[in-house]
Amino acid sequence: MECGMVLTHLKVQPGECIAVKGTVPPDAKSFALNMGRAGSDLALHFNPRFESHGDTCIIICNSLQGGEWGQEQREPDFPFQQGQDAKICISFDDQELTLALPGEQQLKFPNRLGLEAIEFFSVEGDFRVKSIKFK
Numbered sequence: 615m616e617c618g619m620v621l622t623h624l625k626v627q628p629g630e631c632i633a634v635k636g637t638v639p640p641d642a643k644s645f646a647l648n649m650g651r652a653g654s655d656l657a658l659h660f661n662p663r664f665e666s667h668g669d670t671c672i673i674i675c676n677s678l679q680g681g682e683w684g685q686e687q688r689e690p691d692f693p694f695q696q697g698q699d700a701k702i703c704i705s706f707d708d709q710e711l712t713l714a715l716p717g718e719q720q721l722k723f724p725n726r727l728g729l730e731a732i733e734f735f736s737v738e739g740d741f742r743v744k745s746i747k748f749k
């Protein structure tokens with residue numbers, strides 16, 4: 615899969631927020647936001663799929679530890695639209711990661727890695743980042 619933006623050497627602490635704004639292309643199939651310690655150790659792989667891997671309009675969340683995927687969490691409430699802008703705010707604590715999605719939708723995912731700081735953040739696929747803020 616093609617790789618977009620990759621941020622390393624971050625020190626995002628519990629309670630802080632990563633706010634990503636961007637545009638979903640009209641022909642989007644899928645994009646992913648990845649965050650954790652490194653590309654092979656992700657507390658969260660957040661993967662909205664418009665049409666990908668046999669899935670239609672579903673959000674796949676998973677963790678990646680030592681390059682091995684965990685159990686997928688599949689979220690059918692799908693707040694993204696092709697051709698539209700979107701804002702996603704990510705925060706976390708010792709128990710879970712919380713994502714504020716469009717349409718005031720909120721999604722939670724367990725902090726399986728016991729992540730204490732987000733050091734790595736990447737964006738892949740059909741999402742054109744317009745801004746990223748650390749609050």
Ligand SMILES: C=CCO[C@@H]1O[C@H](CO)[C@@H](O[C@@H]2O[C@H](CO)[C@H](O)[C@H](OCc3cn(-c4n[nH]c(N)n4)nn3)[C@H]2O)[C@H](O)[C@H]1NC(C)=O
Pocket residue numbers: 615616644645646659661667674675676683686738739740
């Ligand atoms: C039914 C039996 C096989 O299950 C399938 O197994 C696939 C392979 O593990 C699963 O797809 C992986 O699911 C992972 C999350 O659990 C990741 O999404 C993995 O892709 C990693 C990736 C995605 N992207 C990416 N997304 N969008 C773009 N452009 N790039 N970049 N790297 C996908 O290849 C896929 O989600 C899974 N499907 C089901 C229904 O479980």
